[in-house]
Amino acid sequence: MTRWTMVADLERCVGCQTCTAACRHANATSPAIQWRKVLDVESGVYPNVSRTFVPVGCQHCADPPCMHVCPTTATRQRADGIVTIDYDICIGCAYCEVACPYQARFLEHAQHFAYGGTALPNEVERADDARLGVAQKCTFCSDRIDFGIENGLTPGIDPDATPACVNACIADALHFGDIDDPNSNVSRLLRQQRSFRMHEELGTDPGFRYVYGQANGSDRGDAGEIAPTEQAGGLRAKGIEPAQQSHWDWKAAANFICGGMGAGLLAFAAGASIQQAAAFPIGWAALAIIAVGLFFVWLKIGRPWRFIYVLRQPQRSWMSREAWIAGVLFPITAYAIWSQAPIWMIAAAIVGLLFLFSQAMILREAKGIPAWRTRSIVPLILLTGLAEGGGLFLIAAGLLAPLMTIVPAASVAVVIFSALRSWRWRSYLNALAAEGAPTRTLAVLASYRPWFFAFGLALPVLLILFAVVVASDAPLLLAAAGSSVAASGGLLKFILVTRAGFNQGFALAHTPVRGAGAAGPAVKPGWGPAVRQTAKSGAWFGFLTKDKAAVRH
């Protein structure tokens, strides 16, 4: 077998960006779309400071999260390990972009030119509309590799068969070759040198290795798990430390909010329909809410008229499964309402919960976002959906008089789900802290914690108690309680997606030897315990403050 691998020698790299420029030229990417670039990473505190130049880009993982999540099969993996994108199939959902822990994927919706609105002749000639609205990334210059192999050349050795960045490197820092061939240039190099892979702990099996010293050299610092690196005030860490993802915005958040509320409401409606036929029409409201969420997603995707391709990969992608489930959910719910059969309504509710589960799994599979990929996100999303749905049901009950008969039971359910939700919220935060998460993710979530407790549990429970015990099911009080439960849950998901969704950032398992001495310690800026005092999120409403350093795509 062949597995093409890139090796970057950090001892050699001087951060000249010749590879960046060569890639931009060779692949005719738009301004600021850098499939290959070199990070400038500072670590330490004066005067013990080091600065390391780190080439990054698509790591062509053997187990690529981007491919697993792709709903359309646009992202695939060749037999030689190269991860590819079919621009004609991609719908531009950006799921791969939040799944990639290496910030390697880009999406642009319109052509951009070097000098603004007027394209230069070369830009006119090379502009490729097929790349608009779809994901794009480093291809390892697969066209050059294929050309080379067809012509008897050896990639990594013969320039015509070698990625442009490697050819351009003036320091001989970039190498390319077949790591499955023990006699290849990269295999020999990696035997002579110590190397690491970025974010090894995520298990993506990257095809990009970083050389940091001779095989017989010594290290300062641990070679094992990377300890977070303290950086004062985000110092020189911009572009290195985790940044708020910008691929999924409020429209994507709306789908999670609406999906949870709609599925939860459907579940409550189904439960109520056993005793009260007046609950059936609430199913329409649930579907409408879910439909609104999906509509927002449709607005968000880069190629909306290809949306049907989302169904192409249910065997792997939870986004595809979500679409398939939605495809079942709407007719079954409609049939249940039409038939007025509680059993069908319960079946619809189960499908609705599957829809909600698929949304939870969408977040869970987004490996590039530490706040989402944790296992504890799944029960949190399920429970907050149910609680929100319950909250909406209490509002609906106030509008549909016949439903008042089941309000006490529904209220108890809402209280239970809200309590469970709070419990899972706490578990989620504890899990994040234990597993490690970007400092600012923790800070944002920590700033929301008291609000979520107050409006997601304490206030609604008090209102419900007052309404049920003292005021005899006062509809307005119940509606207020329901609103508080629903809004706090919706806001939670809005925050999770658009405020706490910091990406993985970049990290080094070692800083390199520089000619003499030992390799330096690990660098992982922007990770650590929550710091409430951080500039952006220390305020009372810190959870609403948008991170200005959000990565451009």
Added chain:
Amino acid sequence: MSFGSGQGVKCYHSEHLYGEFWHRAFTVSPDTPMCEYLVSFGANVEASGGVCGVKRHADARKRGMKRVQIEPHLSVTGACSAEWVPIKPKTDAAFMFAMIHVCLHEQPRTRLDLPFLKHRTSSPYLVGPNGFFLRDPGNGKPLVIDTRTDRAVPFDTAGIDPAIEGSFVADGVEVGPDNERMSHRGARAAPSFGLLVDHVKDYAPEWAGAICDVDPSIIRRIANEFLDHARVGETIEIDGEVLPLRPVAISLGKTVNNGWGGYECCWARTLLACLVGALEVPGGTLGTTVRLNRPADNRWSSVVPGADGFMEYPMNPTGKDEWLSRPSVRSAHRTLVPLVANSAWSQALGPTHLAWMMQNEEFEKFPPASPPDVWFVYRTNPAISFWDTESVGAAIARFPFTVCFAYTHDETNHVADVLLPDCTDLEGLQLLRIGGTKYVEQFWDYQGFALRDPAVPPQGEAKDFTWIATELAKRTGLLESYNAGINRGAAGVRLSGANYDFSLDPAKTHDVEMIWDAICRAASAELTDGAESQGLAYYREHGLRVKPFPRLQWYLYPKLVEAGLRFELPYQERLFRIGQELGRRLHEEGIHWWDRQLEEYEPLPKWRNLTAIWENALANHYDVRIGDYPFWLITARSMQYSWGGNVSIQLIREVAGNVAGHGSVVMNPAAAERLGIADGELVEVSSPLNHTKGRAMLSSGIRPDTLLMIGQFDQWATPFAKEFNAPSMNALTPMLLELTDATGSSADLVKVKVARLERAA
């Protein structure tokens, strides 16, 4: 040529002069392919050494070469070094003096290369009571003490073992300024090396540590590591010849070797190489090009025996009847700077800022400088790239007639009366000499020529430079002399040789390709001793043509051995004498404003409080409290922008943005916190002269007393670049005589204050 476009602060000015003087080193470089230990004082070679420098240093790191980077901020080069020592700006000389002290006072003499010192330097030359070499009264040769006979004999006496230390009594004569002879009988004299030992006695690491703000133990360790890696006594065979192997070197950045302190640093660097025999030998400190001596195409050929066993050097004369009292050019280089010589390059070396200063002020007893009747500007933009750019820009605006070759609108050609649209390098045709030894890190195993063939047709009205030059010659009636100049080699290759002649007909107008075809033919003939004569078509097909360049010629040492010559170190008797002569000449004319510069003509440079020189000059000139300006502002080369001619290219700006510091005011977070400045906030940086604005970028890789602005910006006319709003220190650095050293350079250095203008968005 007198009007500089950045020379003096943006180049390696002092190194050009002293390097060329001491070892034919207009540019100095470590023998990177062999060096094992390099002490780099602010030399940002990873950004300025070109592709070759980057590749060689990367290879050297993989070999295990240890580079210690000593500079106030952690540059790209510092980043790629084994160690960063954050030194206080402009105190590098103290660090090197302390290294010399460690070598001479803390380690046994056996650690030094004594044969090298005795026979390849002036270490044994006796110095008389007046500071000049004690000479043989008969032949005038410097005397040395032969330890075998304990007698003073001329330095070139065969079979002697000269003393380099001790105090001796000898007869002889000293030759002072204007050939004044001072005869001595039984005079107390000491070898130059012995005087050096005494001179650095007080320069211990503890002394330097306080000046440099560096732990003395670091200075001592680096000095000892320098000795440890020098491999004194080892040899290596190069091209069949056995040479010393001394894989240690010291390199200097531009602000280190420019302006006050430049002499001390250049001297100390070259002397440290001499102490271990590492000058111009494999692994050591090398010169790579010749620009002031002749011939300029070959360093070896420029080694001509001169007086006292040293190489001849074309000093501008300072003798009574030879000195040029009325400057022939505005930079007055022949009048003020003997060391700058008078080659085609000398005028451009300056002091070029005097030419600009004289546009605004008169110098006592100096002829007033008028603006040029016609000023030609070839692809340079001094309104941005010089220092005190505001006054330079104002002077340019007053010039009566300016002609600019240009490929873009910029701040200098904005006021041009005639714009000549020149092709860019991708559009124009030129044959370039490559290989051999040339500039920093450029020493090769091959030499020859490469063709720069147009990659794209000229855009707009652009014309090839050769076409423009030919048309100018034709229209001004200079065609014959223009063609004759090309025939003589003005385009880089002489068109005729011993057995070939491709000269152009001087009377005819030749088109661009005809001219370069003749040059290509001559180049082919030059490489083959006339045997072959392929023209432009050959180079278009092959791109380049080379022949081997002997590696032995990387090193000057074998040539000096062959000629029986010595390096003119450590004692600067010649400069001492010339300085006194120059002082006399200037005083005879009533000129005293160059007196401070005259003080620099010392035989053994002593430490000056350079901080005080800068602070006092600024305080006195601008009548400010210098305490209000607590930061040193420095700059650094940007590899991506190089000299800045590419600022209009979007891709350059984009990729430069990946390298920290571009477009920002880089400052230490502790200093920023004291001033309440957060990362990304707009700040104003003010020197006593001017102010600039930029976004603060906090970095632990800079001293708390230092600010950094990378590159040179401030464009207001250059397309694209005028939208950068990037800070630039060029407008903040004053042109002051008080900050001008004896070589006519100053440094990219000024004291500033910084204040926040607005909160970060």
